[in-house]
Structure formats: C-alpha cells, structure tokens
Amino acid sequence: MELAPGLRRIGNDIIAAHLIVDDSGITLIDAGLAGHWRDLQRELAEIGRSPADIRGVVLTHGDSDHIGFAERLRRDFGVPVFVHEADAARARGEESTKPAWGGAKIAPVLRFLAYSIRKDGLRTTHLSEVRTVADGDALELPGSPKVIGLPGHSPGSIAIHVPSFSALFVGDGLTTGHVLTGSRGPQPAPFTDDPTAAAASLTRLETELGAEWSGWIIPGHGAPWRGSIAELLHAYRSTQSG
Template sequence: MIVPRSKFQITRVDAGSSTAYLVHSDAVNWILLQEGSDITLIDGGYPGQASAVEESIRHIGARPEDIRGALLTHAHVDHLGGLATLQARYGFDVYMDPVEVAHAKREYLQQAGPADIVPIAYKPRVIRWLALVTPLGVLSRKGIPEAKPFPEPLDLPGRPVPVAAHGHTDGHSAYLAADGAVLVSGDALVSGHPISAIAGPQCISNAFQHDVDTARRTVEAFADLDATTLFPGHGPQYDGGVATAARRALEVS
C-alpha cells in the first residue's frame, strides 16, 4: 500500500499482529512499528519535521501519545532532530547502540560539516539538497540528553531486533522488523539520496560517512540477511531482497 501525502508517503509490511510502516519524505525517512494501539518510532527526521512525524502517526490511526519507546539508527541531525523534539514533548525512552549514546547526547559529533560539504557544494544536486534541508534545521546541534543503550531484553511494539551496522557512525544500528522480513537500514544502505544521481540501492555518499571501509563491510554483511524488504533512511522502499540490495549497492558505490 502506498499512501500519498503532501509531506510524505507511507508504505507498509504486515507481519502477524504487527505492521511496519516506512514514512518516506524527500529529505529523510522514519519508521513506525504498530502492534495493537502501541507504537515504536525509529528515527524522527529533521527538527523541522517533528510535526510531520506526528501527522504520520495519526494517519495510521494512532496518536503520538501511543509511542511506547523509540529507536535511533544513528545520531545525525536528520534522524535525531525530530526525535529529540518529540521525546521532550511526550517523554518516551530513546534507545540505541551503546556506542551511539554519547553521540546522541552530543558529547561529540560525527557528522558532515563545512569541510566535507564545501568541496561538493558547487554541484546542482547538492545546492538543491541544501535548499531543502536548511529550513528543516540541518545546522541544529541539539541532542537527546536522556539517550539510553538498548535494554536487555529490548521489548518494544513490533519486536524490533538490533543489527550492528557500524561505519556510517561508530554506533550506527540497523533493525530487523516484521518478523525479520524488513531491514530498517538507516544510512548504512539507502535506495536514493537528493545528492545522488543513482536510483536504487547504494551506499550513501562518502562525504557523509565517518568510516568508509567499516561502512562497506556492514553492507557486505547485509548480503547474508534473509530479509525481503528494505526500509532505508533515504529513498523509497525496496522489495527486491536485502541481500540483492546490498550486492547492488557495493557494485555501484
């Protein structure tokens, strides 16, 4: 199912008593896992997209107050920004790979800065991307002071399972959802990006990678997964199998 919206599109994968939704926007994606009336939110867009995240939750018949906990793939502003706003507003816990906690608290920052962007800033696609994301809060340095490592066990609606996916940041995490049918890949593996001319599975631009070699090894590991659907951090849902997506990304990136 594809639901067109002014700010986003929603696609879904059903698995038993739960449903996984990819909310795809031109700037970045976030994911909703719904089980009964309860919601797990994975990532939350830019700071300026917090209201769009709320709207997407209402669109699937739930309320932001139904969020029982959130997961973060990594602490870049386009994934953490809206989540920080919503966590402060609704008070749910936000969990992530233990390595990423200090990053989310902004004790340090592993994020593309001017030195990374200036060399490519002349490109038309980069200019358009900057025009898109600057009003959304790309320059924000706000973190999540209450960021927490995964609890043991991780018991959240939709039963997400963390998958170590380091490289894009030191503590980047992917998640298996929908009984293992869906890989929520964050920026470890994407299916498009505003600055990329490639359509389909790919590794995100090296300008955004903290550790390119480790990030490629993560994608190599994805080639061993059985998940059939990719919910990426950027780009549309990909249904050709995650292993196939990973191999194609390594070929073109």
C-alpha cells in the same frame, strides 16, 4: 504514507523516518529533522493515534538528521530513545564529525539543503538522555525490533530488523538515493566516517538474516527497497566494482 499494513513513512526520499504500528503501540525508527514533527502529527492523526501511543524511538545512529524531534518526544511524552552505546555521545551532542562532501553535484545539494532548512534542520536539539543498545539486542517494543551492528557510517550505526513486518531498517549503512549526487540505487551513503568499514559491515546482514531473506529494506535516505538481501548487496557491490 503507508508502505504496507502497519509500516508507515514520514518525510521523503531525501530524509525519512518510519513507524511500526501494531495493537500494542508504535515504534518509531529515527526522528528525522525537527520540522518533521508536523509530519508525524499528521501521520498519527491519519491512523487515529497520538504521540502517547509511541512506546520508543530507536535511532539507527546519532547524526542530526536522524534525531530531529526525538528529544521532544522524550521530554514531553516520556518516550524512551534508544541508540547504540557507541553513538550515545553523538546523539547527546557531545561529539561530532565532519566528513567530506566529495563528488557533490550542485542541484542535488541545493535540494538537500533547501529541504533540510524547510524542515528546521538548522535547529538541532540533542538528546538529554538516551538508553543504550548493543549488537544482538531484542527490544521490548512494538514489532520486537532486533539490533544488528553496522559500524562504519558512524561507530554506533545499526540496522533494525522487525521480523513481524518483514522489514529491515539500515539507516545510513547504505543509501538508495544519494543526496549529494542524485544517483539512484543501492550505494554507499554520504557523510560516512569510515567507508571501508561501512561496506564490510553489510556482510552482517547476510550472516544474521541469510542472503535470501526478502522483505522491505529501508534506508534513511532514498526509496525503500523491496527484495532480497542478496539482490540488494549485488546492486550495492556493482557500484563499487564499476
């Protein structure tokens, strides 16, 4: 699905991955679940591209619902997979956490589980090899993505700023559609390792880009947000104070 010229999404508001497409190739932001491979193939065919055009996968963090088909791209097409050094072990399946499911509601949880199962979410293939990135790195990939550290959801959670597309991918630094409660709008993401640290990390967006920066702000779960960082964080903080 096209969000804007050169900016495309596979998946849906439950779980999504995104493509940055320009003349030099494609950068994939996250890799969803294993079954999103078929969605990727359809999306590539629609724009006349193939997996060979993907120059790199940049993971916002190493959780299973973000690494889905990344190893398949790496193994079969030689596509490098980038992840923050603090989440490298998680992406390789060497460590994991089991955060609480507090406040969950039955209907949204069932939708989340049903969609995950339909997209082969029980069949996670971890990365055999990753390339690590750090806060502040600028990657030589289509769109020239830049790394902004957002630790909290996981130790190596990052945002990815793509200036040429006015896009900011925040992974699970926040969500606009809570998969466990069904609530909408900017708010803390579920399954977060350290909620306090995650909330504090969002100030990095104001510091790095400026509160008035405006564009596509895109989480891994929930609808893309179109507006300024100031508006986004005001809405986010309203959920905290309420």
